[in-house]
Amino acid sequence: MSSTPALRPRVVVIGAGIVGCSLADELTARGWTDVTVLEQGPLPAPGGSTSHAPGLVFQTSPSRTLAAFARYTVEKFSSLQVDGVSCFDRVGGLELATTPERLAELHRRAGYATAWGIRGEIVGADRCTELWPLIDRSVVLGGFHTPDDGLARAVLAARAQLDRATGRGARFLDRHTVTGIEQAEGRVTGVVTDRGTFPADHVVSAAGFWGPVIGRMAGVDVPLQPLAHQYARTRPLPDLAGAEAEASMPILRFQDRDLYFREHHDRIGIGSYAHRPLPVDPFTVLPYDAARARGMEMPSSYPFTEEDWAPSWEDCRRLLPALRATEIEEGFNGVFSFTPDGMPVLGESRQLRGFWLAEAVWVTHSAGVAKAVAEWMVDGRASVDLHECDLTRFEDAQRSPAYVRERGSQQFVEVYDVLHPLQPMEHPRPLRVSPFHARQERLGAYFLEGGGWERPHWYEANAPLVDSLGPLPERDAWSARHWSPVVAAEARATRERVALYDMTPLRRLEVTGAGALSFLQRMTSNNLRKKPGAVTYTLLLDEAGGVRSDLTVARLAPERFQVGANSPADLDRFLRYAPRDVHIRDITSGTCCIGVWGPLARDLVQPLTRDDFSHEGFGYFRAKETYIGHVPVTAMRLSYVGELGWELYTTADLGLRLWDTLWEAGRAHGVIAAGRSAFNSLRLEKGYRSWGTDMTDEHDPYEAGLGFAVRMDKDGFVGRDALRGPAARTPARRLTALLLDDPAAVVLGKEPVHVDGTPAGHVTSAAYGYTLGRCVAYAWLPALPAGTGVHVDYFGEKIPATVCDEPLFDPEMNRIRR
Numbered sequence: 001m002s003s004t005p006a007l008r009p010r011v012v013v014i015g016a017g018i019v020g021c022s023l024a025d026e027l028t029a030r031g032w033t034d035v036t037v038l039e040q041g042p043l044p045a046p047g048g049s050t051s052h053a054p055g056l057v058f059q060t061s062p063s064r065t066l067a068a069f070a071r072y073t074v075e076k077f078s079s080l081q082v083d084g085v086s087c088f089d090r091v092g093g094l095e096l097a098t099t100p101e102r103l104a105e106l107h108r109r110a111g112y113a114t115a116w117g118i119r120g121e122i123v124g125a126d127r128c129t130e131l132w133p134l135i136d137r138s139v140v141l142g143g144f145h146t147p148d149d150g151l152a153r154a155v156l157a158a159r160a161q162l163d164r165a166t167g168r169g170a171r172f173l174d175r176h177t178v179t180g181i182e183q184a185e186g187r188v189t190g191v192v193t194d195r196g197t198f199p200a201d202h203v204v205s206a207a208g209f210w211g212p213v214i215g216r217m218a219g220v221d222v223p224l225q226p227l228a229h230q231y232a233r234t235r236p237l238p239d240l241a242g243a244e245a246e247a248s249m250p251i252l253r254f255q256d257r258d259l260y261f262r263e264h265h266d267r268i269g270i271g272s273y274a275h276r277p278l279p280v281d282p283f284t285v286l287p288y289d290a291a292r293a294r295g296m297e298m299p300s301s302y303p304f305t306e307e308d309w310a311p312s313w314e315d316c317r318r319l320l321p322a323l324r325a326t327e328i329e330e331g332f333n334g335v336f337s338f339t340p341d342g343m344p345v346l347g348e349s350r351q352l353r354g355f356w357l358a359e360a361v362w363v364t365h366s367a368g369v370a371k372a373v374a375e376w377m378v379d380g381r382a383s384v385d386l387h388e389c390d391l392t393r394f395e396d397a398q399r400s401p402a403y404v405r406e407r408g409s410q411q412f413v414e415v416y417d418v419l420h421p422l423q424p425m426e427h428p429r430p431l432r433v434s435p436f437h438a439r440q441e442r443l444g445a446y447f448l449e450g451g452g453w454e455r456p457h458w459y460e461a462n463a464p465l466v467d468s469l470g471p472l473p474e475r476d477a478w479s480a481r482h483w484s485p486v487v488a489a490e491a492r493a494t495r496e497r498v499a500l501y502d503m504t505p506l507r508r509l510e511v512t513g514a515g516a517l518s519f520l521q522r523m524t525s526n527n528l529r530k531k532p533g534a535v536t537y538t539l540l541l542d543e544a545g546g547v548r549s550d551l552t553v554a555r556l557a558p559e560r561f562q563v564g565a566n567s568p569a570d571l572d573r574f575l576r577y578a579p580r581d582v583h584i585r586d587i588t589s590g591t592c593c594i595g596v597w598g599p600l601a602r603d604l605v606q607p608l609t610r611d612d613f614s615h616e617g618f619g620y621f622r623a624k625e626t627y628i629g630h631v632p633v634t635a636m637r638l639s640y641v642g643e644l645g646w647e648l649y650t651t652a653d654l655g656l657r658l659w660d661t662l663w664e665a666g667r668a669h670g671v672i673a674a675g676r677s678a679f680n681s682l683r684l685e686k687g688y689r690s691w692g693t694d695m696t697d698e699h700d701p702y703e704a705g706l707g708f709a710v711r712m713d714k715d716g717f718v719g720r721d722a723l724r725g726p727a728a729r730t731p732a733r734r735l736t737a738l739l740l741d742d743p744a745a746v747v748l749g750k751e752p753v754h755v756d757g758t759p760a761g762h763v764t765s766a767a768y769g770y771t772l773g774r775c776v777a778y779a780w781l782p783a784l785p786a787g788t789g790v791h792v793d794y795f796g797e798k799i800p801a802t803v804c805d806e807p808l809f810d811p812e813m814n815r816i817r818r
């Protein structure tokens with residue numbers, strides 16, 4: 001994607017922490033050997049977060065991408081040595097539960113581990129004390145033991161990678177402070193330091209929590225917040241006297257008290273997230289020498305605040321009574337980075353080509369991140385899905401310093417909390433609201449947040465409809481969160497009558513200009529050369545044929561298109577590729593959309609317009625610009641919930657009028673407002689994929705079940721050449737539809753799936769299908785015939801499910817095409 005200015009481009013990496021060193025290694029390993037790493041502090045421990053990281057590596061994460069990064073880091077560090085000392089000490093990991101909620105959470109984490117290929121098992125309290133004899137057995141209920149986790153020797157690992165990169169031609173220049181980024185015509189050209197300027201074709205900021213400072217030099221927002229975090233070491237423990245190894249017990253987490261532990265020979269090191277957030281302004285961090293002159297060990301280690309530590313020290317002694325015989329010998333408040341969503345910030349800036357970020361990365365993920373960024377730079381794409389880490393993922397409203405600070409601090413607070421996948425952060429809310437917000441509030445909307453938007457998940461106003469439903473299966477406490485029986489009523493009303501869905505958060509791009517058609521033809525997989533009025537479902541592929549997004553493209557006029565898109569990355573990709581005669585505008589903010597769906601949708605809408613909304617007058621996947629009452633709308637006949645109806649778009653100023661017009665007209669038809677929970681259930685019954693969850697650029701269209709949107713007979717679209725092989729069309733793995741056998745069972749997503757008793761894949765999305773009377777789960781699995789029995793592992797329970805042909809609901813399209 002990034003145009004490569006030279007065969008062997010000149011790369012300058014800023015920062016020689018674990019990320020900068022690892023990146024130099026990965027780049028030089030791929031033949032990009034003209035690499036200069038600039039570091040303000042003295043090597044080998046220049047004073048950033050890496051220099052004092054205790055190096056605990058717990059690989060398990062809800063994020064498949066983070067888990068993959070961690071697995072690679074462990075594999076790589078295990079193979080690296082300096083002077084005979086390994087860079088990784090595989091002592092294992094142990095997470096403790098002291099409450100039933102945490103024990104359940106550990107089962108969920110064990111599920112992630114299985115799904116992402118990490119060994120681990122739930123163990124009882126006895127085994128916990130066997131692994132960690134200092135633990136007071138009466139405090140713990142059980143634990144999650146992961147034998148392949150352990151300790152990274154971060155400074156050593158940085159050294160080893162630095163040495164290897166140096167051997168391939170990279171140079172590391174310490175005591176060089178970067179003071180500016182040079183650019184010309186939207187590309188980086190060099191890096192200015194206090195000791196001269198270094199010309200560069202690519203610059204990577206691996207400056208850790210200094211990222212925002214480097215970002216400002218380049219004119220690029222870096223949405224991370226540095227926070228201080230307490231780490232302390234005890235005096236020698238009599239119980240550990242004579243310990244020869246640096247550590248022999250697993251690294252330990254006591255999440256119920258926001259604490260973690262490791263051994264340092266005969267001492268215990270303790271980290272705490274229990275204290276108040278301690279944000280640090282990266283612009284005020286002292287340079288290395290000035291920090292030393294002030295008595296700080298290094299710029300990133302602030303003085304230990306005793307008052308923040310005191311309550312945790314009590315918790316430590318309760319868990320590990322042996323600590324009562326000792327004291328804290330030393331402690332510090334060490335600084336590192338937190339982002340609004342807890343994920344790293346990676347990728348190339350669009351505003352400044354050749355300027356890359358590799359920030360907010362833990363030691364745990366460092367080598368995996370470095371490999372992915374190196375692949376991205378050298379090959380144009382990474383081999384692992386990076387959409388959760390891509391710097392383009394943030395909306396404009398998610399990049400303000402106020403937002404980044406609030407959310408970053410909240411990430412710190414919640415680091416070990418048991419978080420439901422739907423649970424939103426409390427602040428700042430509401431941030432973005434649709435024009436219908438006041439009406440939704442009046443209907444008792446249960447709002448959750450996504451992309452900054454307040455999104456109704458159901459409406460309490462529909463509660464009376466629940467009585468007419470048959471009995472619903474009981475939900476367990478976890479799946480009952482952020483859910484209500486009202487969801488079932490809303491799904492039923494959509495299938496039987498008609499419902500209004502707020503589709504405002506659906507991203508909309510306007511693509512105009514003389515070159516618009518040929519641009520969209522080149523960028524996407526389906527044929528868009530159709531008369532105005534046509535809507536087409538099409539895929540944005542990358543050069544390797546991976547699915548970057550799925551789009552609807554409405555041709556509203558010969559040179560004017562409206563694109564229904566997914567993430568901000570879609571806009572970014574369009575803007576990067578667009579030639580001069582194509583104009584692209586994100587019109588999401590400033591417009592709004594209502595989905596009017598259900599068998600009575602036509603009865604509701606037709607009387608409001610003079611246009612013909614009959615099947616003959618307004619066909620499936622067609623668009624019209626018309627009026628609904630007083631309101632000019634763009635109407636598109638399509639439905640993600642699989643029912644007759646239209647998406648109606650208008651400008652934000654007219655949104656309320658549109659809502660009220662439809663609401664009034666709908667009374668006679670029993671219209672309801674319906675929320676995202678019903679929406680998600682209905683789309684899964686219909687088999688419509690959700691990009692980013694069900695498929696990503698790691699998947700080709702055929703295995704994702706989207707081959708129908710690829711026109712191989714169309715010339716020259718991105719990704720076409722990669723899909724040419726016939727092998728692609730008989731995929732070995734598939735996004736597979738499952739129905740849970742037990743009508744009362746529910747799973748939520750990301751669970752491992754077992755085939756013949758062995759883990760074979762994972763659930764992407766899942767929701768109860770109220771029409772089908774079963775929970776629907778989509779899963780990545782080896783290609784299996786319909787009827788095959790599998791098991792989904794939900795909190796350690798093996799739930800039987802069956803592979804099904806799709807779509808599960810209305811395969812003849814009787815409900816939509818009429």
Ligand code: FAD
Pocket residue numbers: 014015016017018019020038039040041046047048049050051052053054055056057176177178179206207208209210229230231271333334335336337358359360361362363364365
């Ligand atoms: P850094 O190591 O900070 O490197 C960035 C480098 O950039 C610095 O050396 C800095 O001097 C340099 N730099 C900045 N600005 C400039 C400039 N203008 N010019 C030149 N050079 C510049 N992670 C884990 O995985 N496990 C743990 O157990 C763990 N525990 C932690 C405990 C503590 C107390 C702390 C503070 C962090 C911990 N972390 C842990 C997090 C981890 O340490 C960091 O996320 C990681 O080290 C970041 O690496 P980095 O290379 O991105 O940043």
Ligand code: THG
Pocket residue numbers: 506536537550551552563564565566621636638639640647688689709
């Ligand atoms: N509406 C609009 N744009 C969108 C979405 C939307 N863009 C992003 C995302 N959602 C795209 N996802 C889908 C998925 C399926 C369908 C539409 C958008 C769909 N598919 C039909 C099918 O598979 O049977 C029709 C496919 C075809 O005829 O080619 O309707 O919700 N505006």
